[in-house]
Amino acid sequence: MALELSPKMQAFTQEVFPAFIGTARKNGSVELVPVWFEQKDGSFWINGGTNRGWFKHLQRDPRITLLLVDPKQMFRWAQVEGRMVKWAEDPGGEHINHLSHRYLGHDYQNPRTGRIKIQIEPLRIIGSIDGWR
Amino acid sequence: MAGAKTASVLSPAVQKLAAMPILITIATKRADGSVQLNPVWFELKDGFIWLNSNTNRTWPKNLQRERDVTMLLVDPKLPDRYAQIHGRLVSLIPDPQHEFIDRLAERYTGEKFRELEPDEHRVTLKIQPVTVTGALI
Numbered sequence: 001m002a003l004e005l006s007p008k009m010q011a012f013t014q015e016v017f018p019a020f021i022g023t024a025r026k027n028g029s030v031e032l033v034p035v036w037f038e039q040k041d042g043s044f045w046i047n048g049g050t051n052r053g054w055f056k057h058l059q060r061d062p063r064i065t066l067l068l069v070d071p072k073q074m075f076r077w078a079q080v081e082g083r084m085v086k087w088a089e090d091p092g093g094e095h096i097n098h099l100s101h102r103y104l105g106h107d108y109q110n111p112r113t114g115r116i117k118i119q120i121e122p123l124r125i126i127g128s129i130d131g132w133r
Numbered sequence: 134m135a136g137a138k139t140a141s142v143l144s145p146a147v148q149k150l151a152a153m154p155i156l157i158t159i160a161t162k163r164a165d166g167s168v169q170l171n172p173v174w175f176e177l178k179d180g181f182i183w184l185n186s187n188t189n190r191t192w193p194k195n196l197q198r199e200r201d202v203t204m205l206l207v208d209p210k211l212p213d214r215y216a217q218i219h220g221r222l223v224s225l226i227p228d229p230q231h232e233f234i235d236r237l238a239e240r241y242t243g244e245k246f247r248e249l250e251p252d253e254h255r256v257t258l259k260i261q262p263v264t265v266t267g268a269l270i
Contacts, residue, residue: 017212018207018212020158020170020205020207022160022168022169022170022203023168024162024166024167024168028166028199028201029201029203029219030160030161030162030168030201030203031203031217032158032160032170032203032204032205032217033205033215033217033267034205034207034212034213034215061166063166063167063168064168065160065167065168065169065170066170067158067170067171067172069156069158069172071209074155074156074172077172079170079171081167
């Protein structure tokens with residue numbers, strides 16, 4: 001069952017910084033990259049291409065861990081363990097353009113074709129935002 | 134791994150970023166195969182990445198079991214610039230006099246580390262970078 005975000009987590013996830021996502025490769029090692037994200041209605045949404053390593057990993061094992069860290073105050077952080085519950089094409093790149101506005105304040109400058117959006121349901125959260133658990 | 138570079142020598146760009154007092158994110162695997170992420174203090178010295186932890190934390194236990202770690206350094210001003218460093222734990226060094234954690238605390242806070250708790254034991258983890266990928270190679 002999806003975890004309901006606390007009011008503090010709701011507020012923290014509206015702040016603008018990249019999420020670092022960890023996914024498991026077939027050989028057991030972890031891929032770790034920064035991505036843009038958005039939290040909406042309790043789910044985390046990220047955007048990518050079907051050729052991304054991390055997306056291939058998620059298709060095999062939907063478990064994903066996100067680390068959110070305030071770059072200005074490093075002790076403010078949350079680790080979100082979740083799973084990919086849905087992915088869909090992003091026709092016309094509407095979602096990546098929406099994320100570009102959230103992060104950069106302007107239209108997405110790179111090609112908007114072949115993009116997908118991924119929905120992640122949070123299952124467990126630890127870190128300093130909700131108090132240590 | 135496509136585009137991976139052998140990290141026998143980290144590039145000047147990565148070294149420059151590592152010299153800043155920013156956190157490194159480390160990814161370890163739990164026994165159930167799930168991924169654990171932690172932001173931690175570090176130092177790059179003599180070609181190794183040095184970390185320190187309380188011995189009862191989960192991530193050093195994961196690291197001792199797997200000996201495999203993926204680390205992420207991100208330029209705080211330009212998050213598109215990052216280095217993903219895959220490394221191996223080469224040794225675990227007890228830090229009974231908390232010398233290394235004091236050194237890390239000075240790097241990040243300008244002060245020595247706090248007093249240790251009565252049952253707290255610190256350990257230093259020496260990591261050999263193996264490959265580097267990302268937009269800061």
